[in-house]
Amino acid sequence: MEPGGPERVTIIDYGLGNLFSLQRALAHLGVPGEVTEDPGKIRDAVRLILPGVGAFGDGMQQLRARGLVAPLLEAASRACPLLGICLGMQLLFTESEEFGRHEGLDLIRGRVRRLHPQRPDGRRVKVPHVGWSALRLPPGRSDWSGASLRRHQPGEAMYFVHSYVPCPESESVVTAVMEYGGRAYCAVVESGSLLGVQFHPEKSGEPGLRLLKQFVERPHLERIGIQ
Amino acid sequence: MSVRIIPRLDIKGPHLVKGVHLEGLRILGLPELFAERYYQDGADELIYLDQVASLYGRNHLAEIVSRAAERIFIPLTVGGGVRSVQDIQALLRAGADKIAINTAAISRPELIREGSRAFGSQCIVLYVEAKQRAPGSYECLTDNARERTGLDVFEWVQRAAELGAGEILLTSVDREGTGKGYDLELVSRVAGLVDIPVIASGGAGDVAHVQQVIDEGCADAVCAASLFHYALTDEMAGALQPERFTEGNVEFLKRALPLTSLGRRHINPIRIPALKARLWNPVAQSA
Numbered sequence: 043m044e045p046g047g048p049e050r051v052t053i054i055d056y057g058l059g060n061l062f063s064l065q066r067a068l069a070h071l072g073v074p075g076e077v078t079e080d081p082g083k084i085r086d087a088v089r090l091i092l093p094g095v096g097a098f099g100d101g102m103q104q105l106r107a108r109g110l111v112a113p114l115l116e117a118a119s120r121a122c123p124l125l126g127i128c129l130g131m132q133l134l135f136t137e138s139e140e141f142g143r144h145e146g147l148d149l150i151r152g153r154v155r156r157l158h159p160q161r162p163d164g165r166r167v168k169v170p171h172v173g174w175s176a177l178r179l180p181p182g183r184s185d186w187s188g189a190s191l192r193r194h195q196p197g198e199a200m201y202f203v204h205s206y207v208p209c210p211e212s213e214s215v216v217t218a219v220m221e222y223g224g225r226a227y228c229a230v231v232e233s234g235s236l237l238g239v240q241f242h243p244e245k246s247g248e249p250g251l252r253l254l255k256q257f258v259e260r261p262h263l264e265r266i267g268i269q
Numbered sequence: 270m271s272v273r274i275i276p277r278l279d280i281k282g283p284h285l286v287k288g289v290h291l292e293g294l295r296i297l298g299l300p301e302l303f304a305e306r307y308y309q310d311g312a313d314e315l316i317y318l319d320q321v322a323s324l325y326g327r328n329h330l331a332e333i334v335s336r337a338a339e340r341i342f343i344p345l346t347v348g349g350g351v352r353s354v355q356d357i358q359a360l361l362r363a364g365a366d367k368i369a370i371n372t373a374a375i376s377r378p379e380l381i382r383e384g385s386r387a388f389g390s391q392c393i394v395l396y397v398e399a400k401q402r403a404p405g406s407y408e409c410l411t412d413n414a415r416e417r418t419g420l421d422v423f424e425w426v427q428r429a430a431e432l433g434a435g436e437i438l439l440t441s442v443d444r445e446g447t448g449k450g451y452d453l454e455l456v457s458r459v460a461g462l463v464d465i466p467v468i469a470s471g472g473a474g475d476v477a478h479v480q481q482v483i484d485e486g487c488a489d490a491v492c493a494a495s496l497f498h499y500a501l502t503d504e505m506a507g508a509l510q511p512e513r514f515t516e517g518n519v520e521f522l523k524r525a526l527p528l529t530s531l532g533r534r535h536i537n538p539i540r541i542p543a544l545k546a547r548l549w550n551p552v553a554q555s556a
Contacts, residue, residue: 059389060361066338095389168489172391172436172466173271174313201313201344203391203435222271245344245366247308 051258052087053077054114056104058129059095067244067251073258085113089123089258092130098138098154098206101129102146111147118149121235125257128204131231131238135208150233152210158225167223174199175220175241177229180213189217190237190256191230198249200229200241207240272483272548273313273490274541276497277470278303280349281320283329287494289446291398291414294320297498298505300333306501308341310541315341316438316468316492318369318396319349320413331363338364346438348396357384361392369396369438372411375418375425378432385433394468395434397422399455400442407455414442422455423462430463437463438492441471446495448474448535456486468492475537476547483548500538 051068053061055077068075075091076083084090092114094101105111118124126134135146138154146154157169176199177191186192202220207227210216218230220240231238237257243250278300279286285303286294297303304315315337319330334347347360348369357368368388374381374395384393398410399422407422426437439459441452451472460467466489469482473493482488539547 060366060392062362062364063338063342063366066364067342070339070342095391168464168466170391170435170465173273173490175271245342247311247343251342 049073049088049258051075051089051091052083053091053093054084054110054130055079056094056101056108056110058101058104059093061093063242064091064093064127064244067254068258071251071255071258079108079110081109081113084110085116087117087122090114090117090125092124092126092133094127094129094133095203096129098129098132098140098146099142099144101133102144105133114147115149118147118236123235123257123260124149124237126236126238127244128240128242131240132206132208134231134236134238135210138206140206149236150208150210150215150231150238151212152208152215154206154208156206157204157227158223161224163224170203170205171222172203174201174246175222175229177218177220178226180216180219180226182213183217186217190232190253190260191217193252193256194249200239200243200246200250200253202229202241204240208238272488273468274479274545274548275314275316275346275468275490275492276303276307276312276541277316277318277492277494279318279320279494280330280333283333285498286320287446287498288320290442291320291440291445297502301336302505303498303501304337304341306504307497307541308343311545312343312541313490314344314346316346316369317348317365321349331360334360334365335363346394348394348438353380354383354387357388357392361388367392367394367436369394371396371398371409372416374429375409375411375420378428381429381432381434385435390433390435390465393434394436394438395426395429396438396440397426397459398440398442399452401452401455405454410442414445423458426459426463430465434465436466436468436490438468438470440492444472445470447472448495448537450474450478451482451486451488453481453486456482456488460487460489466490474535476539476544479544480548495536496538496544497541498538499536500540 065075132154134149135152136148138144176197215231215233217232219226220229243253284296285300288294344366346367347365352373399407402408409418409420456469468490469488470492473496
């Protein structure tokens with residue numbers, strides 16, 4: 043690694059979705075991104091992104107089939123910075139109720155639930171949610187200093203495509219919320235070296251690129267186990 | 270402010286084109302210049318539709334998308350001539366995020382299921398060219414409104430949603446390019462029939478039309494071409510270089526004709542920031 047230069051980001055390929063956009067966004071930021079399904083490379087990664095679209099159950103099944111669950115948990119246990127995007131964020135949680143009950147990676151306690159199909163006044167809400175929603179401060183938080191959103195202002199919008207959303211057990215991990223159909227949902231979670239975003243930063247214009255930049259420049263909590 | 274505002278770029282060869290009822294295509298310029306400007310202006314997504322790919326085979330589309338994807342970091346929907354999962358994969362690799370499918374989905378609906386299984390429903394956009402055949406009755410057309418199918422629009426959108434389509438791009442062929450307003454009945458009926466988002470397309474001539482299709486049409490997203498393109502043609506005039514365009518209808522570029530001379534009397538072009546300001550902050554606008 044070049045001193046002060048961008049570190050390599052390892053993008054986990056588990057067969058779900060389109061990774062080209064993410065690679066392009068990282069290239070635009072001047073960060074080398076390697077797409078891999080090699081368990082060894084994931085275990086030893088310096089910085090990990092778990093992307094993904096599709097169903098929770100399929101996602102876990104694909105991670106298991108490729109032998110990637112243990113390397114991922116190992117990387118997380120040595121505090122390797124890990125960014126989960128969309129389904130990749132949801133997989134960080136304990137379990138999901140999408141098409142039955144499925145166990146997740148359980149790195150963050152909580153359950154993934156379906157977006158509510160009605161507004162509080164009873165009007166229908168379209169699910170999936172496809173579109174831009176503003177990030178807001180969750181109750182009890184006055185700013186984003188010290189968080190991965192430190193370079194963002196409340197009200198900046200990001201691009202979402204999802205039918206499900208995580209509901210963490212502890213509100214303290216929620217960095218940002220967004221509103222859809224008149225209800226507030228978790229949009230960004232942070233816990234130790236883990237960062238999860240329900241939106242697609244690689245498709246959210248300049249604010250999304252700014253978040254990716256913040257992630258790739260984020261210092262490690264620990265250096266244990268990193269060559 | 271969750272309704273998406275989406276410029277639509279109709280592509281023919283290397284050019285950005287615009288017609289009326291999807292016919293009489295006129296060259297407006299280089300798609301990358303328009304796309305870049307829309308991105309800077311805060312477009313929520315971009316839609317690229319190749320107007321001739323179904324007839325003559327793919328040419329410049331993948332290249333145009335690939336150049337755009339290196340600089341533009343919002344969702345890109347791409348369609349025109351997509352026939353197989355391999356075609357979908359090729360356009361995704363080029364930089365598309367969503368693939369719009371019309372003709373091939375009608376001839377083989379399983380393509381919707383195959384595409385959504387392989388890449389996720391969010392990736393597969395059903396593109397519908399709807400032509401009114403009687404009051405309250407609409408037929409799907411294919412191949413840029415050149416071919417009839419006899420297929421009922423309302424039945425087809427429900428079937429496609431069941432097969433796994435993630436969104437519907439609904440174009441009124443009757444209104445397309447006219448600036449006479451969206452077909453509110455068409456849009457509101459489709460929006461009421463399916464749970465997936467409906468992108469209204471065809472007929473936007475001014476801000477009021479966009480407001481109407483959001484309020485009365487219940488559109489989840491709004492697509493427009495002339496409304497945005499013609500707001501940029503003056504700015505782009507210097508960069509257009511009509512001599513670079515060796516074929517096609519370049520009269521508009523060469524002569525810098527006013528809109529009114531070409532039957533576009535109904536179009537009051539507007540830039541995206543101004544449109545958004547008037548849609549989301551009407552009070553601030555009138556103050």
